[in-house]
Amino acid sequence: MGDNASGEDYEDIDWNTEDELDITPSSVPSAVTTAEPIVSNGEILYRANYASHHFRWSGSWSGSDAAECGSSLPKHEKALLSLANMGYSIEEASAAMDRCGPEASIVELTDFICAAQMAKTEDVFFEEEKPNISLLNGVLKKRKLYELKNWEKKKRKGLLTEEDDLIRLPKPMIGFGTPSDSMVITRRTLPEAAIGPPFFYYENVALAPKGVWDTISRFLYDVKPEFVDSKYFCAANRKRGYIHNLPIHNRFPLLPQPPRTINEALPLTKRWWPDWDTRTKLNCLQTVCGSARLTDRIRKALEKWGDNPPLHVQKYVLDECRKWNLVWVGKNKLAPLEPDEVEMLLGFPRNHTRGGGISRTDRYKSLGNSFQVDTVAYHLSVLKNLFPNGLNMLSLFSGIGGAEVALHRLGIPLNNVVSVEISEANRDIVRSWWEQTNQTGNLIHLDDVQLVNGDSLEQYARLFGGFDLIVGGSPCNNLAGSNRVSRDGLEGEQSSLFYDYFRILDLVKCIQGRQQ
Numbered sequence: 001m002g003d004n005a006s007g008e009d010y011e012d013i014d015w016n017t018e019d020e021l022d023i024t025p026s027s028v029p030s031a032v033t034t035a036e037p038i039v040s041n042g043e044i045l046y047r048a049n050y051a052s053h054h055f056r057w058s059g060s061w062s063g064s065d066a067a068e069c070g071s072s073l074p075k076h077e078k079a080l081l082s083l084a085n086m087g088y089s090i091e092e093a094s095a096a097m098d099r100c101g102p103e104a105s106i107v108e109l110t111d112f113i114c115a116a117q118m119a120k121t122e123d124v125f126f127e128e129e130k131p132n133i134s135l136l137n138g139v140l141k142k143r144k145l146y147e148l149k150n151w152e153k154k155k156r157k158g159l160l161t162e163e164d165d166l167i168r169l170p171k172p173m174i175g176f177g178t179p180s181d182s183m184v185i186t187r188r189t190l191p192e193a194a195i196g197p198p199f200f201y202y203e204n205v206a207l208a209p210k211g212v213w214d215t216i217s218r219f220l221y222d223v224k225p226e227f228v229d230s231k232y233f234c235a236a237n238r239k240r241g242y243i244h245n246l247p248i249h250n251r252f253p254l255l256p257q258p259p260r261t262i263n264e265a266l267p268l269t270k271r272w273w274p275d276w277d278t279r280t281k282l283n284c285l286q287t288v289c290g291s292a293r294l295t296d297r298i299r300k301a302l303e304k305w306g307d308n309p310p311l312h313v314q315k316y317v318l319d320e321c322r323k324w325n326l327v328w329v330g331k332n333k334l335a336p337l338e339p340d341e342v343e344m345l346l347g348f349p350r351n352h353t354r355g356g357g358i359s360r361t362d363r364y365k366s367l368g369n370s371f372q373v374d375t376v377a378y379h380l381s382v383l384k385n386l387f388p389n390g391l392n393m394l395s396l397f398s399g400i401g402g403a404e405v406a407l408h409r410l411g412i413p414l415n416n417v418v419s420v421e422i423s424e425a426n427r428d429i430v431r432s433w434w435e436q437t438n439q440t441g442n443l444i445h446l447d448d449v450q451l452v453n454g455d456s457l458e459q460y461a462r463l464f465g466g467f468d469l470i471v472g473g474s475p476c477n478n479l480a481g482s483n484r485v486s487r488d489g490l491e492g493e494q495s496s497l498f499y500d501y502f503r504i505l506d507l508v509k510c511i512q513g514r515q516q
Helices: 063-071 075-085 090-100 106-119 133-137 145-156 212-219 267-272 292-305 311-324 339-346 352-356 360-368 373-380 402-410 424-436 454-464 495-515
Strands: 036-040 043-047 199-205 226-229 239-244 327-330 333-335 391-396 414-420 442-446 469-472
Touching: 075 090, 075 106, 090 106, 199 373, 199 495, 212 239, 212 495, 239 373, 267 327, 292 311, 292 333, 311 333, 339 352, 339 360, 352 360, 352 424, 360 424, 373 402, 391 402, 391 495, 402 414, 402 424, 414 454, 424 442, 454 495, 469 495
Parallel strands: 199 469, 391 414, 391 469, 414 442
Antiparallel strands: 036 043, 199 239, 226 239, 327 333
């Protein structure tokens, strides 16, 4: 996707796209980010980049001196020297190297030091007295001290290995099972801290940089991710990780189940589909689409060779088809998916994104950042028997309302929904859907997760008894493999908002636990 930066082959590229192709480009080095002031209601707030490292170069050596000295040092001493120049103490650097191993990169070492520094923070949630909500609102609550200590102790004693330390993607990517899978897992043991209420459900891209899912899992009470590719639910690939504390038995799919192949989903394309295009599934649906200039160039290339283009032409065409999800609409003619076709593939009602009154380009962007409804509904289906009279939901990073649509299609009444979404267009889409489907509950819109605090959460708890479900998928702009510009992991400006999901979830657990 990033091979041609000129933009001639596509329109309105959004390099912070959520979605990854099957062939994942190489990641780029992490960038250094800083706190960014935001003016809100006359007060200066700070957008905290909780996982970033603020490098402090001493500047005491010249480049030639450092190079000459570094060239004569062993590899591990070079790493110690680099970390010391960044401002870390020798003790921190040595501990990181002991923990991560001699082959660890500087990025991995600094990630470990940051996690270790966070672990030293006082654990305010385990005081017997009423928590000081004002302390919790403005700052990220660090990972629970005793859990990190135990994890480090096990690692030092050899109870954990490097293999245990990294969460690896399963093959096939079916999570605890899919509707068509005969080997469904129906039992698991959750860590005690993860057990609800409330239920929580978190989603993000599966193909994140190394160590990201380990970090997310540790913050979300050590619950292991359920990795699922939505190709088992629809006609498009969409590899995602889900961390939740929901039951996993008695799941059921939405009916009717969606078509599973391209020809079933888009039957009018079958007539024009050449034998040498063997695709049966579309690639991950993106936030952008191929341009008319690209499809015209492909048409001319095919017409030049007639009905049997040579292999190199076939390969070129198939590469572009996979990259941009192009489908056949005529002889030698390809076209990108229309927004309503993307809506259908993702499980949304037809013209769902038209409700926002936005452009075609913005519809693609909103859809590319959304849930695949059938996949999410399969996971949430266990709530139908638990909440026959409906539930209260806190929807963080709501987007175009994938979780809301999934629950509605499952027949679970939405009594009260607090939806937090920064995009005004997306908020309009959800509001329009809410009205068109004649929802009888209350929909409350907020625009910034960073401004959600303990006072407002306590107010909602008093107003309607708290939340039964907290759903969210924080921005994956800095996680997705297709982003070759700023793939900074959880240090990135957008993806670091994951820590706000955890902050708010922990606040709700604390407030509702105290009330109960």
